[in-house]
Amino acid sequence: MHGLLPDRSSAAVLVLDMISDFQFPDGPNVQRAARIIAPRIAAFKKRAKKAGVACIYINDNPGRWRSDSRALIEHCVQPGAAGADIVERLHPQKSDYFILKPRHSAFYATPLEVLLTHLGTRRLILTGVSSHQCVLFTANDAHVRNFQLIVPSDCVAGPTAQDTRFALHYFHSVLGALVTPSSNLRPAALNRKR
Numbered sequence: 001m002h003g004l005l006p007d008r009s010s011a012a013v014l015v016l017d018m019i020s021d022f023q024f025p026d027g028p029n030v031q032r033a034a035r036i037i038a039p040r041i042a043a044f045k046k047r048a049k050k051a052g053v054a055c056i057y058i059n060d061n062p063g064r065w066r067s068d069s070r071a072l073i074e075h076c077v078q079p080g081a082a083g084a085d086i087v088e089r090l091h092p093q094k095s096d097y098f099i100l101k102p103r104h105s106a107f108y109a110t111p112l113e114v115l116l117t118h119l120g121t122r123r124l125i126l127t128g129v130s131s132h133q134c135v136l137f138t139a140n141d142a143h144v145r146n147f148q149l150i151v152p153s154d155c156v157a158g159p160t161a162q163d164t165r166f167a168l169h170y171f172h173s174v175l176g177a178l179v180t181p182s183s184n185l186r187p188a189a190l191n192r193k194r
Contacts, residue, residue, distance in 0.1 A: 009054035011150075011190040012121045013045055014106060016128030016135050018090050019059045019073055022082045029159035031082055034129050037157045038086045041127045044155055044182040049095070051187035054119055057092050058112065058138070061100040069098040104137035113145065123148045123190055126177075127155040131167035139175055149177035152185060 018038065022031035045055055059072065069092075076087045092098055101110050116124075124147045126135055135156050139149055151171045158164045171177040 007119070009052065009119045009121055009191060010193050011048075011123035011125060011187070012054040012056055012116065012119065013048050013125045013127060014138065015041060015045070015055065015057045015090065016106060016126065016138060017059055017130070018128050019057060019069075019076055019087050019092075020083045021062070021076050023062070026159050027082070030129050031086070033157035033159060033164075034083065034086050037127070037129075037155050038089045040152070040182055041155045042089050044125075044127070044152060044185070044187075045090075048125070048187040048190075049093075051191050053125075053187050053191045054097065054121065055092075055095075056097040056099060056112070056115065058099045058101055058106040058110070060134075061102060069100060072100070104134045105141045106134070106138040107141040107145070108137075116147075121147075123150060125150045125152065125185070125190065126171075127152060129157055130163065131156040131158040132163040132170075133158070136167050136170060139171055139177065143175045149175055150185065150190065151177050151179045152182035153179050154181050154183075 018034055049055060073087060077084050097115060099110050099112055101108065106112050124142050126139055126149065128135055142149055153168055158167060168179050172179040
């Protein structure tokens, strides 16, 4: 593309809906869940980046449709913004990709599939919120596209523990995803070609 980003990555970490001001119905509960998993996602992302794994932030586009990820980030880190501490911890780097989505799934009406094809990605590592909505919709769409799914169980969350348990069970039993704590995952091994 323009030389700053990896040209090939067999695996990619998707960070779903963690850049937010959490100003939506059930936002405070999602924010609490996001605050718990943010340090774990940040630690896993750091290990993944060292192994050359691409990182793709995929986020809802709140308010007017501007397709402006920088404006969204700036809005979310303003003093007093509900999710500022989460966004600061997970602030995208120049080498990360950022896609805005109009609905639940990261694949719906976005360039995600084109980007993954460009990267040669076949393995998706799903992280973020909400486990039983946007992460689940994305997992379903990835599954029908024959991506191998990996879900670090400590890096996804929903507004309630029950929502998260439901989603983790579904990822494993219905979609055949590898569901395990992030500490069990070796990013270098995940980024190898099959």
